[in-house]
Amino acid sequence: MTGRATGGRYSERPARQTDGRAGTLQEVAEAPGGQPVWSEVDRYIEDLLLGPDPALDSATAASAAAGLPAIAVAPNQGKLLQLLVRASGARSILEIGTLGGYSTIWMARALPPAGRLVSLEMDPWHAEIARRNVAVAGLSEVVEVRVGPALAALEAMVAAGEGPFDLVFVDADKEHNADYLDWSLRLTAPGSLVVVDNVVRGGAVLQEASTDSAVIGTRRLFERLSAEPHLSATAVQTVGSKGHDGFVIAVVGGPA
Ligand code: SAH
Ligand code: DHB
Ligand code: MG
DSSP: OOOOHHHHHHHHOOOSSSSSSSOOOOHHHHHHHHHHHHOOOOOOHHIIIIIOOOOHHHHHHHHHHHTOOSSSSSSHHHHHHHHHHHTOOOSSSEEEOOOOOTHHHHHHHTTTTOEEEEEEEEOOOHHHHHHHHHHHHHTTEEEEEESSSSSHHHHHHTTTTTOOOEEEEOOSSSGGGHHHHHHHTTTTEEEEEEEEEEEEEEEEGOOOOOOOOOOHHHHHHHHHHHTTTHHHHEOOOEETTTTTEEEEEEEEOOOO
């Protein structure tokens, strides 16, 4: 993330060239749309509304240095998650899919004292990096990373009587998203929020005949949401530095 800038200074800077396309800010502003504009607008938003953040920047750098894929939520999306935690007054969070703990840190920071976040991660190396990043952010007492396949972990959590969680963020293997929704309903209470990342995937969600397990899993999620009387859901498409994608946001407890 770059530092906070004034509007005036921002407009003097050249556009960031993330995708091999040259472009001044003037050219980006006049372009009809697409990835260069989306990325530049994300940078504008981050510069003015997010500001510098050493712990999150360090988590991003350490994750990249450890060879983790660059698929964490974007900074402005992380802040959206944080605002959802704050606005809902969530005290307990369940995350499915930790990676290097980037989204984890954004959400955990908004918890009140005695708040708690449990994050499920299959890959032990990802979990190790996440724990280090969480420690650098000063959140080791708040965050617990559990290693193992999420389906088994969720089943164990229900069996142990854990929950209810006030917010669930689903962001692991997309193939199992409908199952993650089912388990989330067993680990939440009326009023809890369920947020699912990556539900549009550049429009691939429309491909009825797709053999891609992520697309099949995402379509299954939407079908389950559509048939589920115990929650009220919407989905919002996003464009930005991570391309064209979207979130599902649902409140447990049926239609308002
Ligand atoms: N929420 C993170 C990104 C998560 S990427 C962020 O925005 O910062 C998806 C993560 O899910 C990866 O680390 C991957 O190892 C993990 N994952 C994939 N399949 C899984 C499974 N079956 N159970 C648990 N974690 C899984
Ligand atoms: C992928 C996973 C994510 O959670 C994400 O935000 C972007 C991409 C992926 O598996 O490709
Ligand atoms: Mg994601």
